[in-house]
Amino acid sequence: MTNMDSSEPGSLDQVKHVVLVLSGKGGVGKSTITTELALALRHSGHKVGILDVDLCGPSIPRMLSVGKPEVHQCDAGWVPVYADPQQQLALMSIGFLMEDPDEAVVWRGPKKTALIGQFVSDVAWGELDVLLVDTPPGTSDEHLAVLENLRKHKVDGAVLVTTPQAVSTGDVRREITFCKKTDVKILGIVENMSGFVCPHCSECSNIFSKGGGEELAKLTGSVFLGSVPLDPLLTASLEEGRDFLQAFPQSSTYTAISDIAKTLLSSLES
Amino acid sequence: MADVPSDAPEHCPGTSSDQAGKSSACQGCPNQNICASGAAKAPDPAIEEIRQKMTSVKHKILVLSGKGGVGKSTFSAHLSHALASDDSTEVALLDVDICGPSIPKMMGLEGEQVHQSGSGWSPVYVEDNLAVMSIGFLLSSPDDAVIWRGPKKNGMIKQFLRDVDWGEVDYLIVDTPPGTSDEHLSIVQYLSGAGIDGAVIITTPQVKTQNTHPCSIKSIFHIFVT
Numbered sequence: 001m002t003n004m005d006s007s008e009p010g011s012l013d014q015v016k017h018v019v020l021v022l023s024g025k026g027g028v029g030k031s032t033i034t035t036e037l038a039l040a041l042r043h044s045g046h047k048v049g050i051l052d053v054d055l056c057g058p059s060i061p062r063m064l065s066v067g068k069p070e071v072h073q074c075d076a077g078w079v080p081v082y083a084d085p086q087q088q089l090a091l092m093s094i095g096f097l098m099e100d101p102d103e104a105v106v107w108r109g110p111k112k113t114a115l116i117g118q119f120v121s122d123v124a125w126g127e128l129d130v131l132l133v134d135t136p137p138g139t140s141d142e143h144l145a146v147l148e149n150l151r152k153h154k155v156d157g158a159v160l161v162t163t164p165q166a167v168s169t170g171d172v173r174r175e176i177t178f179c180k181k182t183d184v185k186i187l188g189i190v191e192n193m194s195g196f197v198c199p200h201c202s203e204c205s206n207i208f209s210k211g212g213g214e215e216l217a218k219l220t221g222s223v224f225l226g227s228v229p230l231d232p233l234l235t236a237s238l239e240e241g242r243d244f245l246q247a248f249p250q251s252s253t254y255t256a257i258s259d260i261a262k263t264l265l266s267s268l269e270s
Numbered sequence: 271m272a273d274v275p276s277d278a279p280e281h282c283p284g285t286s287s288d289q290a291g292k293s294s295a296c297q298g299c300p301n302q303n304i305c306a307s308g309a310a311k312a313p314d315p316a317i318e319e320i321r322q323k324m325t326s327v328k329h330k331i332l333v334l335s336g337k338g339g340v341g342k343s344t345f346s347a348h349l350s351h352a353l354a355s356d357d358s359t360e361v362a363l364l365d366v367d368i369c370g371p372s373i374p375k376m377m378g379l380e381g382e383q384v385h386q387s388g389s390g391w392s393p394v395y396v397e398d399n400l401a402v403m404s405i406g407f408l409l410s411s412p413d414d415a416v417i418w419r420g421p422k423k424n425g426m427i428k429q430f431l432r433d434v435d436w437g438e439v440d441y442l443i444v445d446t447p448p449g450t451s452d453e454h455l456s457i458v459q460y461l462s463g464a465g466i467d468g469a470v471i472i473t474t475p476q477v478k479t480q481n482t483h484p485c486s487i488k489s490i491f492h493i494f495v496t
Contacts, residue, residue: 025339235476
């Protein structure tokens with residue numbers, strides 16, 4: 001574990017870039033995109049952290065096959081869990097702090113705000129190139145709590161995830177307004193579940209319509225980072241907690257995700 | 271679960287707790303006397319107002335899921351249409367997803383506005399026997415974001431139940447946001463006087479996702495028990 005220079009617990013002083021992953025809509029793949037971006041950045045030699053503040057859906061531990069580890073505290077705060085033996089991918093999920101994995105999570109805003117506030121500020125990340133923050137859908141208590149606590153440090157901006165259809169982009173437009181009102185820079189829009197390529201005949205079907213992400217980017221003057229197709233191999237990898245990028249480097253989904261990660265990184269470093 | 275206000279002192283026992291106003295943590299709290307007198311524990315008068323309003327609504331059905339994006343709004347919209355296909359059935363669809371209201375778009379009612387009359391807010395009718403209410407109708411632009419914390423969202427839900435002139439309704443379908451939080455607790459609390467027939471839970475086939483989800487069916491049942 002690297003030494004913490006700052007005396008303040010949970011300091012992000014050694015974290016170069018902080019990126020929120022947001023969406024107005026549930027089920028569009030925020031956690032999937034967060035996980036895959038983190039893996040892509042790690043594969044390109046960067047040290048990455050994921051902060052998962054979705055109380056109702058901490059799926060990232062399962063996607064990275066870390067299960068439900070015990071979390072420890074050191075002088076500098078909560079010690080993150082590493083998803084790889086080389087310790088290049090650190091993870092802290094709010095799910096780790098819940099005593100009983102079967103505990104019902106039925107909390108009103110103030111309790112969520114209090115827990116998230118403490119959680120966001122108190123993780124001992126050490127040195128990281130990029131910290132990705134996975135959030136629940138919406139524009140409410142959790143998001144305000146995350147911003148209030150990350151504000152003390154630097155937030156580079158947000159990546160917004162949508163699916164192509166209007167019902168999704170409609171919610172993401174509201175999320176864009178949220179970013180503008182809370183002064184969060186929009187780093188770009190990712191369109192997930194963008195077409196399904198049949199493994200038998202290779203024909204592409206636009207199950208969730210088409211083009212919504214790009215149109216939304218044009219409409220709102222945001223950068224379109226790219227689209228990720230609906231890929232059964234990706235879904236299966238996530239269900240089983242396997243590293244999709246390592247398992248399927250020849251797939252077009254791999255290219256899509258890597259390109260998005262590259263574009264994101266160059267906008268962070270410019 | 272006891273209610274702990276957001277500005278409560280540390281270790282506040284909760285305004286509905288037996289210790290409200292009496293514990294050591296309550297010393298110096300501006301609400302101490304109110305809590306100690308039991309006034310804070312009294313049920314919200316809106317619950318009775320809503321019970322009276324709901325006497326004209328025969329059945330109330332919630333549509334829930336722990337996970338987002340599984341198709342709650344899609345299902346709610348289509349269930350409402352299916353029930354309303356019988357002209358003699360009066361159907362109402364209430365969208366309590368305050369931050370992400372999808373129902374207006376799904377029902378082809380984008381841009382519609384709500385009107386106030388002497389008997390309350392008028393819902394928007396997509397057919398003669400199918401009325402819809404959503405915060406979407408109160409927003410002036412599709413870009414408007416509802417950046418509200420829990421208590422304000424709860425207030426809106428209270429208004430939807432108490433102040434909307436639903437008329438005589440056979441089925442009130444309530445579409446909810448993902449998760450098990452303020453909106454869900456509020457809808458169950460405010461309808462506790464009027465009674466809810468039950469809930470339809472929407473899920474998708476990924477077994478692991480659904481069963482290990484903290485806001486899973488167990489949490490949903492918990493809402494009805496507390």
